Amino acid sequence: MSRYEQAREIYARLGVDTDKAMEILKELPVSLHCWQGDDVTGFDHDGPLTGGIQATGNYPGKARNYKELMEDMDKVISLCPGKAKLNIHACYAIFEDGEFVDRDKIEPKHFKKWVDFAKERGMGIDFNPTFFSHEKVKDGLSLSSPDKETRDFWIEHGKACIRISEYFAKETGVPCVMNIWTGDGFKDIPADRMGPRIRYKESIEAILSEPFDKNLVKPCVESKVFGIGVEAYTAGSAEFTLSFAATHEGCLPLMDNGHYHPTEVVSDKIPALLAFFPEIALHITRPIRWDSDHVVLFDDETKEMAKEIVRNNALGRVYMALDYFDASINRISAWTTGFRSWQKALLFALCTPNEKLKELQNKSDFSRLMILQEKIKTMPFSDVWDKYCEVCNVASDEEEWFEEIEKYERDVLKARN
Numbered sequence: 001m002s003r004y005e006q007a008r009e010i011y012a013r014l015g016v017d018t019d020k021a022m023e024i025l026k027e028l029p030v031s032l033h034c035w036q037g038d039d040v041t042g043f044d045h046d047g048p049l050t051g052g053i054q055a056t057g058n059y060p061g062k063a064r065n066y067k068e069l070m071e072d073m074d075k076v077i078s079l080c081p082g083k084a085k086l087n088i089h090a091c092y093a094i095f096e097d098g099e100f101v102d103r104d105k106i107e108p109k110h111f112k113k114w115v116d117f118a119k120e121r122g123m124g125i126d127f128n129p130t131f132f133s134h135e136k137v138k139d140g141l142s143l144s145s146p147d148k149e150t151r152d153f154w155i156e157h158g159k160a161c162i163r164i165s166e167y168f169a170k171e172t173g174v175p176c177v178m179n180i181w182t183g184d185g186f187k188d189i190p191a192d193r194m195g196p197r198i199r200y201k202e203s204i205e206a207i208l209s210e211p212f213d214k215n216l217v218k219p220c221v222e223s224k225v226f227g228i229g230v231e232a233y234t235a236g237s238a239e240f241t242l243s244f245a246a247t248h249e250g251c252l253p254l255m256d257n258g259h260y261h262p263t264e265v266v267s268d269k270i271p272a273l274l275a276f277f278p279e280i281a282l283h284i285t286r287p288i289r290w291d292s293d294h295v296v297l298f299d300d301e302t303k304e305m306a307k308e309i310v311r312n313n314a315l316g317r318v319y320m321a322l323d324y325f326d327a328s329i330n331r332i333s334a335w336t337t338g339f340r341s342w343q344k345a346l347l348f349a350l351c352t353p354n355e356k357l358k359e360l361q362n363k364s365d366f367s368r369l370m371i372l373q374e375k376i377k378t379m380p381f382s383d384v385w386d387k388y389c390e391v392c393n394v395a396s397d398e399e400e401w402f403e404e405i406e407k408y409e410r411d412v413l414k415a416r417n
């Protein structure tokens with residue numbers, strides 16, 4: 001008997017069907033963010049990354065243009081099991097032959113190359129208007145600015161992004177999740193907390209007044225508690241975005257697990273939102289002390305988030321997107337580790353005897369619940385994971401795929417500096 005066959009039997013004793021778990025996971029799209037490849041730089045500006053986010057480190061080999069970014073992404077995909085969906089930001093518009101338009105004027109044609117890329121690989125596309133790293137963010141504010149001209153510019157940007165999102169959905173045949181996040185906020189105690197939020201609300205409403213098919217475009221609003229330089233106040237706080245999504249049909253709340261106070265956990269928020277919203281969206285990241293966007297690992301909270309999605313039968317209701325950017329290590333390795341970690345967390349959740357555990361809880365058999373939860377931690381999960389990688393035709397051993405990355409670094413990345 002192979003190691004996998006033995007593991008399958010051990011799991012079967014708990015009522016877990018590991019074959020089925022792999023079948024489900026293989027087809028489940030997870031959005032792979034293009035911005036890990038170039039430290040959230042994009043192609044439409046030369047200025048710094050703003051909006052209160054930061055990619056720290058300067059590991060060599062960063063992608064400098066769309067060709068390099070796509071090449072890198074292909075490398076990542078080739079090393080990851082499961083199904084990736086492409087996630088891009090508006091600042092990754094591709095301009096050629098000296099053409100350039102500002103963000104309020106971008107069109108589907110500026111993303112045609114991304115569509116071709118996605119279609120050739122059988123992927124859907126998610127999209128994000130970019131409300132940061134741009135000179136029209138006035139005094140740190142975009143959609144919530146007191147300056148009408150500023151707001152209008154960014155509203156036009158949002159509307160353009162809706163049209164582009166619909167184009168993505170039509171071209172790929174997969175709905176496009178379009179996430180609205182701004183870094184709008186204040187460094188120090190504001191004199192008016194409500195004004196910016198009212199303006200933010202009206203601006204998002206103006207964006208969503210652009211006609212679109214709700215089956216094709218899934219707009220989301222992402223909250224955040226604070227950013228670098230915006231420590232005292234954000235317009236898009238948790239209560240703001242949640243209330244917005246709750247009162248605007250077709251708009252989803254998006255939770256990024258780096259965007260809450262350190263002892264709050266998104267795993268606990270997932271079922272709370274699922275009790276009210278037909279669909280929700282996630283940004284999966286790893287915050288260390290702040291929204292540091294470290295590479296996602298197979299750690300406790302990551303596992304717990306995956307569990308909440310799986311055991312509430314919500315795999316079809318939760319749009320999962322990765323959102324981290326580490327510039328201090330090989331970016332392909334960072335990208336790959338994060339995607340694989342989330343795959344591991346999902347597989348682990350799918351190999352958990354969730355019904356049995358629920359039953360114990362409902363019977364108030366908390367002693368047995370504790371020991372079973374402990375037992376699960378040391379089940380032969382690695383054998384199932386290895387098998388899953390084999391089924392997906394990728395290396396399961398970290399050192400094996402990392403060797404490929406080292407080779408890629410020597411052959412491709414080195415030449416970029």
Ligand code: RNT
Nearest residue numbers: 035040053128181256323
């Ligand atoms: C920032 C938000 C946001 C960005 C991306 C690049 O804190 O998490 O989602 O990371 O849009």
Ligand code: ZN
Nearest residue numbers: 222256283323
């Ligand atoms: Zn995010």
